[in-house]
Amino acid sequence: MPIIRVELLKGRSIEQKREFAEVVTRETARILNCSPDVVDIVFCETETENWANGGRLAADQQSRA
16 A cells, blocks of 8 residues: 655645645556555645754745745
């Protein structure tokens, strides 16, 4: 059973996550030749204050955008 863990910053809509899950499940089942029913996807959302990239917190990067 494939388990796909997706780590991302909070803020994506349920519609975006739904579409992502549908597409990734379909393609995973196709490529791995398995039933879509056995593909699990787990979304792990993180607050911007708990994520850094390039030595800077995402919260600080967003405030400058």
